[in-house]
Amino acid sequence: MAVTEQKPFLQIQGVQKQFGTRVILEHIDVEVQRGEFVAIVGRSGCGKSTLLRMIAGLEQPSGGQIELAQRSADPVATTSSATLRQYTRKRSKLARQPQTARPNTRFLFQEARLLPWKTVLDNVRLGIPDKSREHAGEALRLVGLADREKEWPAILSGGQRQRVALARALASHPDLLLLDEPLGALDALTRIEMQKLIERLWIEQGLTVVLVTHDVSEAVALADRVLLIEEGHVALDLRITLDRPRERDSGFAHFENVILHRLLQYSES
Numbered sequence: 001m002a003v004t005e006q007k008p009f010l011q012i013q014g015v016q017k018q019f020g021t022r023v024i025l026e027h028i029d030v031e032v033q034r035g036e037f038v039a040i041v042g043r044s045g046c047g048k049s050t051l052l053r054m055i056a057g058l059e060q061p062s063g064g065q066i067e068l069a070q071r072s073a074d075p076v077a078t079t080s081s082a083t084l085r086q087y088t089r090k091r092s093k094l095a096r097q098p099q100t101a102r103p104n105t106r107f108l109f110q111e112a113r114l115l116p117w118k119t120v121l122d123n124v125r126l127g128i129p130d131k132s133r134e135h136a137g138e139a140l141r142l143v144g145l146a147d148r149e150k151e152w153p154a155i156l157s158g159g160q161r162q163r164v165a166l167a168r169a170l171a172s173h174p175d176l177l178l179l180d181e182p183l184g185a186l187d188a189l190t191r192i193e194m195q196k197l198i199e200r201l202w203i204e205q206g207l208t209v210v211l212v213t214h215d216v217s218e219a220v221a222l223a224d225r226v227l228l229i230e231e232g233h234v235a236l237d238l239r240i241t242l243d244r245p246r247e248r249d250s251g252f253a254h255f256e257n258v259i260l261h262r263l264l265q266y267s268e269s
């Protein structure tokens, strides 16, 4: 009998988070399907990064639970009982590991966080368990920096550093990519170029992406769904039904307005 995947790729159920007595997130219920691109928006301090950190396993919820499916490469859907036993052993081994970042996720921050004393290639190698030069080189090709392998991070532009960070994140072929305002510090043109790169890689690599952004336009440009967090809840879960690649036309503006209107509604209330 074939074992089929029933659950969503990422399931956030009744998650609550407080720091001391301050409740930041009251009750978050979200399901993300494998391959979806979800953006999270909301006013500053509403808990977007905290939610992302909890998805990564870098922070523990105060209540509720977050479940993540195993790697797509894992033999979940198989009829072989030997492979299933192997899989079960692997799962229990994983379950015994300390709860740091989950094994099949990669996190990208607003700062590239490269090691200045390592070359571009060696920074990317850090993202790969076996430190393979070949895989690191492939990842750099994906982000258009194959010719910068031997250079030091200090001589790269901000956008190029973020490309290296993206290559480092992709080098281990993650299933889930968590992006916390990764383009926030870039100029408008570089930002749009990086958005296109992220969209292309998301499609080519079959990734599932959760992006936290302040930029409503960026959320509409990239996401299948935009979640707006307000007062500790998901106040809006909007499916962006525009074709890709997205043009900044009246349809685009319509979705931007729906989200902005909702954001402003809260800030005025």
Ligand SMILES: Nc1ncnc2c1ncn2[C@@H]1O[C@H](COP(=O)(O)OP(=O)(O)OP(=O)(O)O)[C@@H](O)[C@H]1O
Binding pocket: 019, 024, 042, 043, 044, 045, 046, 047, 048, 049, 050, 051, 214
């Ligand atoms: N480790 C922590 N200890 C105490 N309070 C924290 C901690 N981490 C976050 N907070 C608080 O939780 C709230 C939400 O923070 P978070 O960074 O998740 O918000 P955000 O929506 O991502 O904000 P921004 O858009 O400004 O980045 C803030 O009030 C913040 O000060």
